[in-house]
Amino acid sequence: MSPSSSSSESKLPLKPIPGDYGSPFFGAIKDRLDYFYNQGKDEFFKTRIQKHNSTVIKTNMPPGPFIAKNPHVIAVLDAVSFPILFDTSKVEKYNVLDGTFLPSLSFTGGHRVCAYLDPSETKHTALKSYFMSVLASKHSEFIPLFRSCLSQLFVSIEDGIASHKKANFNNLGQAMSFNYIFRLFCGKDPSETAIGSKGPAIADKWLALQLGPLFTLGLPKFLKYVDDLLLHTFPLPFFLVKSDYYKLYDVFYASSGPILDKAESFGVTREEACHNLVFLACFSTYGGLIVWFPALIKWVGLSGEKLHRQLADEIRTVVKEEGGITIQALDKMVLTKSVVYEAFRIEPPVPFQYAKAKEDIVVESHEAAYKIKKGEMIFGYQPFATKDPVVFDHAEDFVGHRFVGEGEKLLKYVYWSNGRETVDPTVEDKQCPGKDMVVLLSRLMLVEFFLRYDTFSVETAVLPIGSSVTFTSLVKATSI
DSSP: OOOOOOTTTSSSOEOOBBBOSSTTTTTHHHHHHHHIIIIIIIHHHHHHHHHHHOSSSEHHHHSSSTSSSEEEEEEOOSTGGGGGGOOTTTTTTTTTTTTOOOOOGGTTTTTOOOOSSSSSSSHHHHHHHHHHHHHHHHGGHHHHHHHHHHHHHHHHHHHHHHHHHHHHHHHHHHHHHHHHHHHHSSSSGGGSSTTOOHHHHHHHHHHHHHHHHGGGOOOOGHHHHHHHHHHHSOOOGGTTTTHHHHHHHHHHHHHHHHHHHHHGGEEEOOOHHHHHIIIIIIIHHHEEEHHHHHHHHHHHHOHHHHHHHHHHHHHHHHHHHTTTTOHHHHOOOOHHHHHHHHHHHSSSSOOEOOOOEESOOEEEEOEEEEEEEETTTEEEEHHHHTTTTTTTTOOOOOOOOTTTTGGGGGGGGGTTBOTEEEETOTSSSOOOTHHHHHHHHHHHHHHHHHHHHHEEEEEEEESSSSSEEEEEEEEEOOOO
């Protein structure tokens, strides 16, 4: 049954949505402090689920005053209710990428880029069609270019371990990710342009100023009010990154001529196409990969030598049988595919999704149905949906073979791409247009890794965004 079926069709009892928003202004402040400092994200939602005995609840979401006019949301926190966020016939995705607030459009050259558009808008169809056409035209470059970038990455990791006994993956992975994306879209190394090696630093600063209201600086708890005042009270200004952003824009404009040439056939000007390309490359792709690749390596690293041996055996056997690394070879690596999906399940790179109800709708959880009124904001915290214990056995554990064989049936509950893993993106939805590319690169990273190494160990830590991963040992392959 559809998670947004009408109450007349639902066999579950229709209940009022539990929870509350507290007093005006102060309720949102209290929830913000609980969310960021007093409880933390997971505990914030867990305590409210337990209090109300429901996975669909009313609450406030940060940043609240004075950045967001209305912090009120209906939170959907299980695998069944969560997909309402994908149903664009019932929900609207107008300016909700970052939730209850919209960063200044100055960050995107004054344009509402594709990520801010609802699929009903004509410009969305034009821009997403354009993106999908660009990615299709680059498909043959995905594997050889990424293999080249990975080779450089592994050399840097080995050098770090040799010199310092450890190597931070995040820093090295950021440089590799930016280099790959820029070379893919622009056909040259960023070092050959005016930004040189500063690309990742510029992109990081640009991202931080837009997304700062959704995170913390990680300061000691006694400084939480300072942290809150700096990040969550007023919008962060574009002028702090203006000159850097336009350096980035100018480099993309000068280096991506063939891609920009395609834009006019989709009814998009070169200027608007370039601002969208910068967003696609540096926000959606780079911003996602620098969170995702450390998560993938973290979970594989922490799984230990047994899984490493199984992955190495599968990867080396298939590569030998297929005579190299091809799309067909990658598709035959069932354990490798499952491990990637499991990492996406347990630590999705974008944990939050938002949408606004276009009409009165009824959303079902496992146990009840709830009416959401037209115009109400719906919020989904994806880690709770993809670690739903009703759907997944040992939901909190990383189980590498979870999606092998019969386990493939569970892929419809993997939502990292802003859609089900079993569904392909279209111009009518908000699913990531680069979904297949990201899955391919993730498999390829594991394949290249285990062709070179037998096993490895890591140290991990929690960052304001994602995880920190440091290699502490690498054992080179003893047989290939």
